[in-house]
Amino acid sequence: MTLDRERRRCAVVGLGARAQLYTEALSGPHADLIELVGFCDVNTHRMAVHNEWITAAHPGRAPVPAYSAADFDLMLRRERVDLVVVCSVDSTHDEYIVRALEAGCDVVTEKPMTTDADRARRILDAQRRTGREVRVAFNYRYNPVHSAVRELLASGEIGEIGSVHFEWLLDLRHGADYFRRWHRDKADSGGLMVHKSTHHFDLVNWWLGTHPETVYAQGGLFFYGDTAGRRRGLARPYTRAHGSPAARDDPFAVHLADSSVLRALYLDAEHEDGYHRDQNVFGPGVTIEDDMAVLVRYASGATLTYHLTAYAPWEGYRVCFNGSEGRLELLVEESTWSRPRMRTDGASPVMHGASVGDEAGRTELLLRRFWEPPREVKVPTGEGGHGGGDVRMLADLFGQRTGAADPLGRAADAVDGARSLVTGLAANRSFESGLPVGVRELLDV
Template identity: 40%
Template sequence: MRNSRRKFLTSISMLAAASAFPVQSFGFGESRKLKVVLVGTGIRGTSFWGKRLVDEYSDILEFVGLSDVNSGRLNYAKKYIGVTCPLFTNFDEMLKKTKPDLVIVTTVDATHHEFIIKGLENGCDVLTEKPLTTDADKAQKILDAERKSGKNLIVGFNYRWSPYNTKIKELLMNNTIGDITSVDFHWYLNTYHGASYFRRWHGLKDKGGSLWVHKATHHFDLLNWWLNADPSEVFAYGNLEHYGSNGPFKGASCRTCEHKANCEYYFDITKNQRLMDLYVANENHDGYIRDNCLFRDEIDIYDKMSAQIKYANDVTVNYSLTTYSPFEGWRIAFNGTKGRIEASLDIPYNINTNVDQAEMHAKEMEQNAVEEAMSENIIVHKLWNDFDTITVSTEKGGHGGGDKRLHDKIFKTPETEDPYARSAGIRDGIMSILIGIGARNSIETGNPIKIGELTDLVPQAKRIKSIKK
């Protein structure tokens, strides 16, 4: 156990090293398992940061506490994750009684900063789900707390770790098309996945910061990583034109709605036993409805989003996010001084197959549903030459296979050098959300937003001086 645990400690230090600030390794001894607590027992918390850690890494860690404001979800989480630790509806009490080494934060996005800061102030290292937080002032408070604490803060990005995204990084690192000058990046959420955000708490700005932050933080982190630079300015447009009050009718929830037969977005939660056990069975504790009406008037986030982003190295990016596409997927094109790279995933016309969009979403969200027998192409077209097609083996499930690889890097192979620098630290977490926060501010003010004015972090034209191959 000593060796496995030493690997884990080394990994956290490596991940935190991506921060722009001095960090230290974990300070506790190696004679016992890592004491972990989890706050927030929703889908992501109980599965990826709960059950999977217990199933795969119990030799080096143990859960000593679970916390949530909903006591019913807590009891379900304890059974589902497979732990015997005490449960707490009071986070401060959990910290005091369990004295954990690591706090994992998977609560509603707008509350991340509360638990991150308390964990750091109590001498704990913290691992938080994306997005780091939802507002610039909260991001600055987290920065200040992390600097003062001397502890480590890690953001759980996973898209970097998929084989397809890694291949794009490799091509860019190898200067395949020269210096990058501009990028076109378009993400499409289908009518199953996209709609799901609007029926959950994510449909409220004060909970998730809008999809500019909750969802697009993934996309912006990929851009920052691929381009190896920080954003410097963003200008955006956005509106709510499809969901929310734009709907033809409304109901209290899909289960009780009188318009079930006529609503194309009807969602039968009773067919998903896990959602029934985790959410529906515990509505009486906090009133949270998982199959809420996506046409309710309180929805105030954008369902149409477009932005132009300028980077500190003068690269410009045109980005859009569609939330009611007939298919789920994305396209990106890098323009360089020597050519162009085009990449896309899950575009049904490109792979010439009929894809069940509901099944696709279910598999993508299931960390253990990995399929190996698929491939997608990347097009490399150099100036004055014919294009080349690069075929990349891809996976479905767990965010393109990124979830499993992220965990394995942390817990199994942290000592192995990563030539693609996929580990993400606090600076990565902040820079990814600042684009979304800036875009949101730009829509509200009608002005371009300087990223360097949102926190005290200064955008860098080159994040990593060199990456060894």
């Protein structure tokens, strides 16, 4: 990214909860290099909420100019935007990315880069045609533990990699949330294989320095949704939690009025777009899977066995690398159990969603070389979101560029975004066909 002025002029499109990471960074620690000059969203109330937060945190600062989604191109011209941060609904990413590139802007996009192969080709074509930069916000690359894994594998500690086993567990707090929100519709999110697993598939691509060639997968809706809910006796007769007596004691319900952030961004914004952030996870309309198994072969010859479960009692992941000279094992417990949290609302106790348990999680990285005792590799745990990955990624995206190359290659471009996406797209295709899918059938990256 080139510095055309003393400070680059940046706009954010999509002002939901995820955008808070960027609006806080751009109005705070990175404001000396980046000037936040525009907001764009389908909902004017949400933009006003972000402006309230910014002006409260930085007294005397003028509100950021706000534009409707229909005026996105006008915003780019009027505010002389250099950089666009895209945090909108996943299926709309390509529209904003391509229009920003064609207007001469660079782009930072939330993951996934987009939701299908046609949209990915649009982005790749526009990036090549314009010569502008697209960065995909893969914050897990910047997690210190993941960086240590990359260094160990690249140094040859376990030799050539033959296979990887990767299991990711979403607990009843986090996993259920995808089935309340717009993510529950595969047309909007691409399903968890795209929206969530793109993180994990990108890590494997990056760790191994390769890309996928063939994918076979099985998956289904086992726990959430109306059919599974009725079968297990978990279904409650409500469409959305707000205002519903049937949701008051449901541990799977989220009560927007109990959270100042959720109330401001969603409950108080409903009058503009009708979006309900608190839908019943066991209600109709869920078109994504919650239990998925994937087998991948890579160009390097390595294989991956991957499993994502969205209804686990604890949250975290295990990843193991089998090499020609040993094995590397990583265990990360992000929460050790989930419990429904009680609070008092008037005279009545109200269940308002699952919460992380009191016990702290742990991280363990073990190197097991052949003919040697196992050795634990100590890695400092990062502070902040995604194990410290968020703050490091933001510094790389918006901080002072020194010109020095990153030996770990953590910056992810549009090709990286497409290569992480295509594994999930091929898995979705395999769910439908029951057959292995060649990646190049979908996207040649």
